[in-house]
Amino acid sequence: MPWRAEAGLFAGPYRVWLSEIMLQQTTVTAVIPYFERFVSRFPSVQALAAAPLEDVLSSWAGLGYYARARNLHACAQAVAALGDFPRDLEGLKALPGIGVYTAAAIGAIAFGLPVVPVDGNVERVASRLFAIETPLPAAKPAIRDAADRLGADPDASARPSDFAQALFDLGATICTPTSPACGLCPWMADCTGRKAGIAASLPRKAPKRVRPIRHGVHFWLRDADNGVLLRRRPPTGLLGGMTELPGTPWREAPWPAEEALAHAPAEADWRPAGQVRHGFTHFELILDLFAARIPVIEAEGFVRPIASLDDAALASVMRKCVRMVLGGTPDGPAAG
Secondary structure, eight states: OTTOOOTTSOOOHHHHHHHHHHHTTSOHHHHHHHHHHHHHHSOSHHHHHHSOHHHHHHHHTTSOOTHHHHHHHHHHHHHHHHTSOOSSHHHHHTSTTOOHHHHHHHHHHHHOOSOOOOOHHHHHHHHHHTTOOSOBTTTHHHHHHHHHHHHTSHHHHHSHHHHHHHHHHHHHHTSOSSSOOGGGOTTGGGOHHHHTTOGGGOSOBOOOOOOOEEEEEEEEEEOTTSEEEEEEOOSSSTTTTOEEOOBOOOBSSOOOHHHHHTTOSSOSOOEEEEEEEEEOSSOEEEEEEEEEEOSSOOSSSEEEEGGGGGGSOBOHHHHHHHHHHHHSSTTSOOOO
């Protein structure tokens, strides 16, 4: 992984922090190419702090959970103002977008502080090792206590950076969510969950709620010069600050065409252009698309050439909309 240091050495706090923010709700495989492009474009926290927010959002587009990108930029500016990252947990937690886990990860991995960061992998290892059967999230305090007990071992406390990363790797590669490779685990003999025959079922989770469905309509308005009308979402809230096609609010009830077209950005011969589905954490979104072409666009928002849409700060759901209009499928060719 490109953010890792060689064994026995500490990784720089900028790369540790950036990787931890990117890895929230996102897999390692998905993050690696984004991380490499991001550090190439913003090689230091000072470079990131000096960049326009639009550039940061554009580089983040596709990773989702866009509040992370806004907090990332604000945090970089705070760190640049301080001169460097704080080297203590309280100082780290005071920075924008850094909570208890991220502060512990930076503290342990970058600065060698004697703390165990508890991510999903560590939750799984600890719950199995100590047979913690309480469902998540109620089990979190017990798992935190178990992780602290592991970190108090003299070997772990002597090398907190290596220990934290070893725990991550143990959960990611051996103590996996399904079919854990117990025969390869260095803690096999001590694992209470394995002895009880319940390791694979831990950690237990409370039943998931069914996600509600919301509906919206968005409009692809194209001009004679192959420009398309876009607008910026409000700076806070869901997808805050990102670029989108103009459209209706998202609501529980579907939008009849006549009602939806009242939100169209211009008078035009609007035609159906497909439908896109996209899953957010707390709801499922269904978007109907309408497309039209007029000689000149005079509407609220801004016009961007279609050929440059790949570089726009479009959220994943809007990139699906672009692909649907241009390729007839959400997974069709990219813009341009």
